[in-house]
Amino acid sequence: MDLGISGKRALVCASSKGLGKGCAMALAEAGVHLVMNARGAEVLEATAQEIRDAYGVEVVTVVADVTTAEGQAALLEAATDVDILVNNAGGPPPGKWQDWDRDDFIRALDANMLAPIALMTALMPGMMARGWGRVVNITSQSVRAPIAVLGLSGAARTGLTGYVAGTSRQVAGSGVTINNLLPGLHDTDRAASLDNSVVKAQGISIDEARAQRVAAIPAGRYGTIEEFGAACAFLCSKHAGYIVGQNLLLDGGSVNVTM
Ligand code: NAP
Helix, strand or coil, X not given: CCCCCCCCEEEECCCCCHHHHHHHHHHHHCCCEEEEEECCHHHHHHHHHHHHHHHCCCEEEEECCCCCHHHHHHHHHHCCCCCEEEECCCCCCCCCHHHCCHXXXXXXHHHHHXXXXXXXXXXXXXXXXXXXXXXXEECCHHHCCCCHHHHHHHHHHHHHHHHHHHHHHHHHHHXXXXXXXXXXXXXXXXXXXXXXXXXHHHCCCHHHHHHHHHXXXXXXXXXXXXXXXXXXXXXXXXXXXXXXXXXXXXXXXXXXXXX
């Protein structure tokens, strides 16, 4: 399918690895020029070159922490007038509700709620003025069904979800859509680090921890970043203009709900 976005420009935050990289690759495959970002320069540059070589699109890199005001300013300088914004950042650490204090919540809110809102606020007026734009926020299945140890993540991302629900309806008339992708378990470094938390908590091997987590997924496996990226690229495509304010679970069936 021709996604109809060849030649457009996208800012893909937190994209040197994992789900962000999957989104960057799928957009590049559709002919979209990229601004890519991460805190670590080495992996970011390597991923950017991999994408330039594979798809022949222009890729600008910005080494910055997207959760900070300075990082956002650096991104916005490089990504003026982008047509597509993919919001992403690392997820908060797992833990227990008794241990979380105000600073933990502020860090989670900065990373997983306020950073995407700041970038939407800065970039959507230009999209609206040009009459076309796409925003995809990477959130989590924890927005639909709680994951107790990821309470910081759930709290911040649910706040973002509430913001998107109202805001998406305000910008849709100008040709701009905002939607959220809700990953379940995908095969990335983040998933490996959560596997290791299970190893520590239960005193089991990494293979046992992974088998235990896979057993709870009807699809019987972790998702891939390529599958995730393809869904992102579709939401950014010309075909997705009537999809507004939705929360798409990509979880292999893990969240056991009818709708
Ligand atoms: P990942 O494999 O660890 O990759 C994270 C990427 O984001 C890396 O490129 C990392 O590069 C970059 N990054 C992290 N923090 C950043 C920051 N503050 N500023 C800029 N770049 C940053 O993680 P992932 O699995 O793709 O997860 C992406 C998001 O989806 C996370 O919020 C995660 O909680 C959520 N999620 C993931 C899963 C899953 O199964 N994978 C499930 C549900 C939700 P640097 O470290 O160099 O900055």
